[in-house]
Amino acid sequence: xxxxxxxxxxxxxxxxxxxxxxxxxxxxxxxxxxxxxxxxxxxxxxxxxxxxxxxxxxxxxxxxxxxxxxxxxxxxxxxxxxxxxxxxxxxxxxxxxxxxxxxxxxxxxxxxxxxxxxxxxxxxxxxxxxxxxxxxxxxxxxxxxxxxxxxxxxxxxxxxxxxxxxxxxxxxxxxxxxxxxxxxxxxxxxxxxxxxxxxxxxxxxxxxxxxxxxxxxxxxxxxxxxxxxxxxxxxxxxxxxxxxxxxxxxxxxxxxxxx
Amino acid sequence: xxxxxxxxxxxxxxxxxxxxxxxxxxxxxxxxxxxxxxxxxxxxxxxxxxxxxxxxxxxxxxxxxxxxxxxxxxxxxxxxxxxxxxxxxxxxxxxxxxxxxxxxxxxxxxxxxxxxxxxxxxxxxxxxxxxxxxxxxxxxxxxxxxxxxxxxxxxxxxxxxxxxxxxxxxxxxxxxxxxxxxxxxxxxxxxxxxxxxxxxxxxxxxxxxxxxxxxxxxxxxxxxxxxxxxxxxxxxxxxxxxxxxxxxxxxxxxxxxxxxxxxxxxxxxxxxxxxxxxxxxxxxxxxxxxxxxxxxxxxxxxxxxxxxxxxxxxxxxxxxxxxxxxxxxxxxxxxxxxxxxxxxxxxxxxxxxxxxxxxxxxxxxxxxxxx
Numbered sequence: 291x292x293x294x295x296x297x298x299x300x301x302x303x304x305x306x307x308x309x310x311x312x313x314x315x316x317x318x319x320x321x322x323x324x325x326x327x328x329x330x331x332x333x334x335x336x337x338x339x340x341x342x343x344x345x346x347x348x349x350x351x352x353x354x355x356x357x358x359x360x361x362x363x364x365x366x367x368x369x370x371x372x373x374x375x376x377x378x379x380x381x382x383x384x385x386x387x388x389x390x391x392x393x394x395x396x397x398x399x400x401x402x403x404x405x406x407x408x409x410x411x412x413x414x415x416x417x418x419x420x421x422x423x424x425x426x427x428x429x430x431x432x433x434x435x436x437x438x439x440x441x442x443x444x445x446x447x448x449x450x451x452x453x454x455x456x457x458x459x460x461x462x463x464x465x466x467x468x469x470x471x472x473x474x475x476x477x478x479x480x481x482x483x484x485x486x487x488x489x490x491x492x493x494x495x496x497x498x499x500x501x502x503x504x505x506x507x508x509x510x511x512x513x514x515x516x517x518x519x520x521x522x523x524x525x526x527x528x529x530x531x532x533x534x535x536x537x538x539x540x541x542x543x544x545x546x547x548x549x
Numbered sequence: 550x551x552x553x554x555x556x557x558x559x560x561x562x563x564x565x566x567x568x569x570x571x572x573x574x575x576x577x578x579x580x581x582x583x584x585x586x587x588x589x590x591x592x593x594x595x596x597x598x599x600x601x602x603x604x605x606x607x608x609x610x611x612x613x614x615x616x617x618x619x620x621x622x623x624x625x626x627x628x629x630x631x632x633x634x635x636x637x638x639x640x641x642x643x644x645x646x647x648x649x650x651x652x653x654x655x656x657x658x659x660x661x662x663x664x665x666x667x668x669x670x671x672x673x674x675x676x677x678x679x680x681x682x683x684x685x686x687x688x689x690x691x692x693x694x695x696x697x698x699x700x701x702x703x704x705x706x707x708x709x710x711x712x713x714x715x716x717x718x719x720x721x722x723x724x725x726x727x728x729x730x731x732x733x734x735x736x737x738x739x740x741x742x743x744x745x746x747x748x749x750x751x752x753x754x755x756x757x758x759x760x761x762x763x764x765x766x767x768x769x770x771x772x773x774x775x776x777x778x779x780x781x782x783x784x785x786x787x788x789x790x791x792x793x794x795x796x797x798x799x800x801x802x803x804x805x806x807x808x809x810x811x812x813x814x815x816x817x818x819x820x821x822x823x824x825x826x827x828x829x830x831x832x833x834x835x836x837x838x839x840x841x842x843x844x845x846x847x848x849x850x851x852x853x854x855x856x857x858x859x860x861x862x863x864x865x866x867x868x869x870x871x872x873x874x875x876x877x878x879x880x881x882x883x884x885x886x887x888x889x890x891x892x893x894x895x896x897x898x899x900x901x902x903x904x905x906x907x908x909x910x911x912x913x914x915x916x917x918x919x920x
Contacts, residue, residue, distance in 0.1 A: 345796050371798045379796045385789035389705075399797050447793075 297356075298323045298487050299344065299455070304353035306339050312513060313339055317353070319506045319518045326481060326488045326501050328521065331508035332536070337491040338382070338459055340508070344489065345457055346374045375403065377455040378448030378486075382463060384440040386432040392419060392443050393428035399450045418446040422476065438469040442476070449480060456481070458490040462497055470494065474501050495539060499525075507533050552605055555581050564595040567633075568618070571603040574611035583614065587621055597622045599633040612641055683802075683880050687810065690803040700803030709812035713774050717820060720773065724765050725757075725824040729831025732756045737840055746840040750850035753832030758855055762825035763863045764911060767870035770817055771903035775878035778809050779899035782882025783892035791883070801883070810875035817871035818864050825863065866914055870907050877902040 297320035304317040313336040321327045329337045342348040344355055346362070355362040357373050365373070386395050396415045400406060406414070419425055422442040432440055441461065448456060461477065462470035474497045481488050492498060498505070498521050506518045509532055517524055517533045525537045525544055534542065552572035559567040566589055574580065590597070597618070604611075615638070622629050631639045660668075693700050736752040782805060785791050794801045829851055836847040881899040885891050 347792055347795060374796050375798045377796065379793065381789040381793060383788055385793040387790050387793070388785075388788065398799070402797065402799055 297321055298358060299327075299489070300356040301340075301344070302354050302356065304340070304343065304355065305351045306336050306343065307351035312351070314508055314513055314515070315352075316514050317506070317508070319515070321487060321489065321504065323487055324481070324485065325504045326477070326490065328498050328502040328505040329489065329491045329508065330493055330498060330505055330521075330536070332493070332510055335508045335510035337493075337508060341457055341459055341489070341491050345377060345379055346370050375451070376453055377457060378451070378453035380441070380444050380448045380456070380458045380461055382459040384432070384437075384444040386440060386444055386447065388432050391429050391431055392424065392435075392446075395432070395443065396447045396450050399447070403451060414450075418450055419443070421449070421480075422446045438465050438473075441465065441473065445473075445476065445480075449484065452484060454486055456484075456486045456488045458488070458492075460491055460493075462492065462494050467496075470497065471500075477501065493536075495537070507536065509533075554578055554610070556586065558586065558589055559600070564593065565598060566590070566594045566596070566627075567598045567600055569600045569603065570611070571605075573606040574604065574614070575606055575608045576610050578610075580610055580614050583617055586618060590618075590621055590625055590627060594627055596628045596630060598630040601634050601638075604635065607635065607638060612638060612645070615642065616645070679884065680880065683883065684876075686800070686802040687806060687876070690800060690807045693803060694807075699807075700800060701805070701808040706808040706812060709809055710816060712777075713770065713812050714816035714819060717770060717773060717816075718823065721766055721769055721820055721824050722827050724769055725762065725827035726831035726834075728761050728765055729753055729757060729828035729833075730835055732761070732828070733832035733835040737835060741840070746836075747842060747846070747850050749832065749836055749840060750842075750847050751854040753836075754829055754851040754854050755859065757825045757828035757832075758860050758863050760863070760911075760915075762828055763821045763867040763870060764907065766817060766820040766824045767867060767874065767907045768904060770813070770820065770870075771874045771877075771907065772900055774813060775874045775899045775903040776896045778875070778878035779882040779885070779895045780892055782806075782879060783885030783895040786883065786885045787887050787889070787892060806875075806879040806883070809879055810872070813875040814868065814871040817874070818867045821863055821867035822860075825860070862918060866911060869910055869914065873906040873910060874903045877906060 299321040301317055301319050305315040306313040306317070317340065319327075329340055331337050339348065343350045344362075349363055354364070360369070360373070362370060362373060386392070387398070390398070393412070393415045396418050397411050400411050400414060404411075416425065416428065419427060422445050424439060424443055424446065427435070427439070427443070432443065435443065445461075456477075458477070461473055465473065477488060477490075478501055480486065490497075490502070502521045504519065505521045505524070507516045507524075508514075509516045511532070516530050517528050519528075521537065524533060528534055528537070534544075538544065554570075554572040554574040556571060557569045559569055561567070568586065572578075599615075615634070619629050619642075631642060634642075690700060699706070732753045733749050736749045737746065740746055740748050740752075782791070785805070791801045791805075794804060829848075833844060833847045833851075836842040837844050878899045881895040881902065885895040
């Protein structure tokens with residue numbers, strides 16, 4: 291694992307709000323290169339909103355998001371698009387474009403940002419789809435696939451441009467335990483081969499312990515973050531009862547249960 | 550017949566009230582009034598207990614009844630012993646009290662009129678800003694068209710052209726022919742009194758070309774295509790597909806809105822010409838069958854009446870309508886919230902907005918052209 295001390299992403303004093311309703315305040319954390327960073331917390335605490343702040347879909351009410359040396363929300367729209375272009379996003383529902391086949395879905399970013407010939411793009415698309423185990427499904431429409439296949443197809447689209455950052459919004463939600471675990475392994479493998487930094491929103495404890503190297507815990511009662519660090523370390527050392535309750539599924543036993 | 554739910558009060562022990570539950574306490578039977586029991590609680594009693602030996606069957610009905618009683622007893626400082634109830638009922642009652650009733654979301658209750666008025670004004674200002682921003686985005690996307698590569702897939706564009714143009718022909722034909730028939734009927738009744746039947750051709754020709762062709766094709770397309778656009782974009786909003794485009798750095802306006810608007814702007818004037826012709830044909834049917842005019846005579850009279858500038862007027866109107874329908878449909882779709890209900894609202898609102906815009910702009914254009 292690469293341990294680069296310079297954070298690639300830093301969130302400083304972030305406040306999230308919908309109108310006058312404050313969701314979270316004073317969020318601070320840093321993500322190092324190569325981290326698998328997990329945003330965890332109970333339902334409705336603002337995990338997905340935090341992700342939307344980081345991928346440029348919603349400006350924060352206060353505070354800043356830094357990508358390296360650049361203050362993301364202070365940049366011009368073009369510069370921001372430049373950063374977002376280096377990121378791949380996997381949405382909760384997959385968010386494949388339903389009017390296009392899988393091949394067209396994966397090809398669209400390639401057509402948009404490269405000058406490759408259609409033949410090369412077709413080859414790339416087949417390769418990306420085979421990486422996620424969907425070779426031969428090029429001409430299928432998203433509606434013809436199962437939930438797990440749709441997630442994997444969306445992953446193929448997210449990695450189409452070999453991104454530096456990968457953002458996942460609840461990747462294993464709605465998947466059976468085996469598919470969820472396969473997806474975890476796929477994420478690990480892709481991170482290692484692409485050298486990408488991964489940010490995951492999830493509350494699946496099994497996958498948190500299996501893959502996370504760093505994390506932040508958001509709490510909806512106190513409306514702020516309660517802890518940050520490696521989840522396994524947090525499990526051993528964290529004194530906060532809410533965090534401990536979450537990490538132990540309410541049992542309070544400080545031991546990692548391997549599933 | 551299941552036994553009716555009822556209860557009896559047992560005061561055999563000092564300072565204790567025992568409620569004996571009897572019968573089937575289910576949602577199928579009305580529960581007895583708790584008035585007697587509540588009155589009994591007002592008398593000097595220290596503790597409340599239950600006996601359920603004769604209880605036949607129970608469901609949530611019983612639990613709701615018990616909750617009322619327990620709340621009243623607690624308010625009167627009477628200790629409640631649930632021991633006599635069926636174990637399942639005890640557990641459910643305990644469970645219903647385990648969750649604290651406080652919520653982390655602050656619910657805004659009743660608001661002052663001033664607050665609501667202020668919110669309304671802010672909403673309107675926000676909407677105006679959104680419309681302006683959307684217009685600006687569309688204009689910018691239009692400009693990129695001139696820089697060579699279109700920001701959308703040409704295949705999408707041709708699909709929308711087909712969907713909006715050719716696929717709309719049957720319904721446009723039907724409505725336009727009938728409008729022509731109606732116009733000539735109305736005119737025929739009046740003109741026959743003066744023996745001036747031939748002028749029905751003038752009436753129908755001018756009516757269709759100046760007004761009805763553009764208006765009818767606009768209204769049909771607003772219902773057929775404007776609604777479809779709002780629903781398509783709204784569903785894409787719900788599925789996060791538009792977010793996915795944004796984070797890919799692809800402008801949703803260029804990729805989704807532009808081909809739809811272009812297709813409409815191209816096809817609606819063509820549909821308008823088609824509707825004009827169909828209307829005139831519809832009028833001629835009445836002219837030939839009811840007014841004893843010959844077809845050649847009728848068409849010749851129409852040709853003499855119509856000038857190119859008048860056709861241009863109708864065409865200009867329908868071009869404007871095309872822009873407005875595309876704008877309203879796409880705007881409502883892009884503004885759509887993230888639920889099935891919101892998609893329905895967006896669709897309805899797209900049609901209503903389009904039709905209002907069509908009629909209002911039609912009156913404005915007509916006013917300025919005849920002034």
